[in-house]
Amino acid sequence: MSRTKCLVVGASGYTGAELLRLLLRHPGAELVGVTSRQYAGSPLPEIFPRYRGVGNADALAFIEPDVSAMTGTDAAFAFLALPHGVASEYARPLVEAGVRVIDLSADFRLNSPSVYEEFYGATHPDADLMEEAVYGLPEIYAEEIKSARLVASPGCYPTSILLPLLPLLRAKSIDPGSIHVASMSGVSGAGKKADTKLLFVECNESVRPYSVPKHRHLSEIEQELSIAAGETVAISFTPHLVPVNAGICSTTYAATEKNAAEIGELLESVYAHAPFVRLLGENGCPDTKNVVGTNFIDIGWARDDRTGRAVLMSAEDNLGKGAGSQAIQSFNLMAGLEETKGIL
Numbered sequence: 001m002s003r004t005k006c007l008v009v010g011a012s013g014y015t016g017a018e019l020l021r022l023l024l025r026h027p028g029a030e031l032v033g034v035t036s037r038q039y040a041g042s043p044l045p046e047i048f049p050r051y052r053g054v055g056n057a058d059a060l061a062f063i064e065p066d067v068s069a070m071t072g073t074d075a076a077f078a079f080l081a082l083p084h085g086v087a088s089e090y091a092r093p094l095v096e097a098g099v100r101v102i103d104l105s106a107d108f109r110l111n112s113p114s115v116y117e118e119f120y121g122a123t124h125p126d127a128d129l130m131e132e133a134v135y136g137l138p139e140i141y142a143e144e145i146k147s148a149r150l151v152a153s154p155g156c157y158p159t160s161i162l163l164p165l166l167p168l169l170r171a172k173s174i175d176p177g178s179i180h181v182a183s184m185s186g187v188s189g190a191g192k193k194a195d196t197k198l199l200f201v202e203c204n205e206s207v208r209p210y211s212v213p214k215h216r217h218l219s220e221i222e223q224e225l226s227i228a229a230g231e232t233v234a235i236s237f238t239p240h241l242v243p244v245n246a247g248i249c250s251t252t253y254a255a256t257e258k259n260a261a262e263i264g265e266l267l268e269s270v271y272a273h274a275p276f277v278r279l280l281g282e283n284g285c286p287d288t289k290n291v292v293g294t295n296f297i298d299i300g301w302a303r304d305d306r307t308g309r310a311v312l313m314s315a316e317d318n319l320g321k322g323a324g325s326q327a328i329q330s331f332n333l334m335a336g337l338e339e340t341k342g343i344l
Contacts, residue, residue: 003026003027003028003029003030004028004029004030004076004077004331004335005029005030005032005073005074005075005076005077006023006029006030006031006032006075006076006077006078006079006331007031007032007033007034007035007070007073007075007077007078007079007099008020008023008031008033008034008035008078008079008081009035009065009070009078009079009080009081009082009087009090010035010036010065010080010081010082010086011034011035011036011062011081012036012038012039012047012062012192013081013191013192014188014191014192014319015081015104015191015319015323015324016034016036016081017048018319018320018323018324018325019079019081019324019327019328020034020044020048020051020057021050021051021324022324022325022328022342022343023055023079023328023342024051024054024055024056024057025054025055025342026328026341026342026343027341027342028332028335028337028341028342029077029331029335029342030056031055031056031057031060032073032074032075033060033063033069033070033073033075034060034061034062034063035062035063035064035065035069035070036062036065037064037065039062040062040063040064041061041062042061042062043058043060043061044057044058044060044061044062045057045058047062065090067090067093067094067097070090070094070099071094071097071099075099076099076100076335077099077100077101077102077331077334077335078090078094078099078100078101078102079102079104079327079331080101080102080103080104080105081104081105081324082104082105083105083191084105084106084107084120085105085107085120085122086105087103087104087105087107087108088105088107088108088124088125088126088129089125091103091107091108091126091129091150092126092129095129095149095150100148100149100150100334101149101150101151102136102150102151102153102327102330102331102334103133103150103151103152103153104153104323104324104327106120106155106216106219106220107124107130107152108129108130108133108150108152109133109135109152109154109155109219109220109223110130110219110220110223111130111131111223112223113127113130115219115223116130116219118219119214119216119218119219120216129150132149132150133148133150133151133152134148134150134151134152135151135152135154135220135224136151136152136153136154136326136327136330137154137159137162137163137224138276138326138329138330138333138339139163139270139271139274139276139277140162140166140224142333142339145330145333145334146333146334146336147334148334151327151330151334153323153326153327153330154220154322154326155217155220155322156185156189156217156248156316156318156319156322156323157183157185157215157217157221157237157239157248157250157322158217158220158221158224159297159316159321159322159326160183160248160249160250160297160314160315160316160322161181161183161221161237161250161252161314162221162224162225163271163277163297163299163314164250164252164267164299164301164312164313164314165179165225165228165252165254165312166224166225166228166270167266167267167269167270167271168254168256168258168263168266168267168310168312169225169228169229169233170228170229171266172229173256173257173258173262173263173266174254174255174256174258174310175254175255175256176225176229176231176233177233177234178253178254178255178309179225179233179235179236179252179253179254180235180236180237180252180253180254181235181236181237181238181250181251181252181253182238182240182250182251183237183238183239183240183248183249183250183251184207184239184240184241184242184248184249184250185239185240185241185242185247185248185318186242186244186245186246186247186248186288186318187203187241187242187243187244187245188245188246188318188319189241189246189248189318189322190241203241203243204243205243206243207240207241207242207243208240208241209238209239209240209241210239210240210241211239212238213236213237213238215237215239217237217239218235218237221235221237222234222235244288246288246292246317246318246319246320247288247289247291247292247315247316247317247318248288248314248315248316248317248318248322249286249288249313249314249315250313250314250315251311251312251313252310252311252312252313252314253304253309253310253311253312254309254310254312255308255309255310256303256308256309256310257308258303258310259303260282260283260301260302260303261282263282263301263303263310263312264279264281264282264301267279267299267301271299275339275340275344276295276296276297276321276329276340276343277296277297277299278296278297278298278299279299279300280298280299280300281300282300282301282302283300283301283302284298284299284300284301284313285300285313286298286299286300286313286314286315287315288315288316288317290315291315291316291317291320291321292317292320293317293320294317294320294321294325295317295320295321295325295326295328295329295343295344296316296321297314297315297316297321298314298315298316299312299313299314300312300313300314301313325343328342328343329343
């Protein structure tokens with residue numbers, strides 16, 4: 001079987017490390033380049049000893065994130081595991097060089113430059129490419145992803161919130177103005193950076209809300225909910241930091257006249273053949289320990305008859321289905337491979 005050459009740009013962070021783990025073992029991918037300004041020149045196993053002897057890791061060294069060096073690897077695909085505002089610097093030159101790009105930052109997830117500026121505090125540098133990008137939620141946009149030059153892989157919170165909600169909104173089975181979400185994320189969701197608030201002694205044995213009332217991920221969540229509903233949707237969203245390494249658990253509330261069985265039928269009709277969506281049934285409560293290290297999202301639901309609200313519950317790995325493995329899922333679709341290849 002021929003393997004598709006791939007490059008990871010920004011490979012030294014948590015998401016980059018997850019991409020390396022998957023690509024080094026992927027039967028349809030050949031990792032031909034990894035970039036890092038900090039570690040340029042260092043052998044890959046020196047920085048990530050866990051990958052010593054895995055795939056072709058021993059033959060790889062980090063290179064500078066220089067476009068000519070990256071295109072010189074002959075990679076057909078590039079995964080951008082970079083902060084927002086940085087990824088856009090590389091997307092256009094790579095795309096114009098014929099490299100298909102999967103961006104894991106927020107730079108191309110939105111359809112509106114003005115919304116990007118509102119939530120990210122800067123003018124978007126490439127509105128034309130933003131317009132071309134496909135939102136990389138494979139369960140919803142698989143056909144568009146297959147032919148895309150640039151896929152904008154969703155954020156971790158949006159994935160956990162959108163997948164339970166979108167079928168109900170499309171079927172007009174919930175009140176779009178009644179949606180409230182509380183989510184909890186492991187500390188790796190904040191990225192690999194020096195920040196006092198993220199030190200072990202600050203996070204351990206403690207839970208705290210943050211980015212209230214306007215987390216940046218609200219922008220893409222509301223965008224996709226609005227598309228599904230056919231009207232502008234605004235929601236209440238409160239994220240929480242919990243003292244675990246990885247995992248996201250989201251609980252969503254929305255007014256509905258549907259009963260629990262009808263909610264389940266709607267979800268089943270959309271996700272019956274989705275390989276990475278596991279429906280837990282009525283009152284099925286997902287647990288992050290069952291999804292961390294996988295590309296699965298587990299979804300359960302209930303109806304609170306006292307309040308007339310649907311209760312949608314989901315769990316995923318923020319580094320997996322919320323980042324690295326979901327990007328590989330899109331890669332599989334783009335490369336004409338089985339959707340589950342290398343990640344099941």
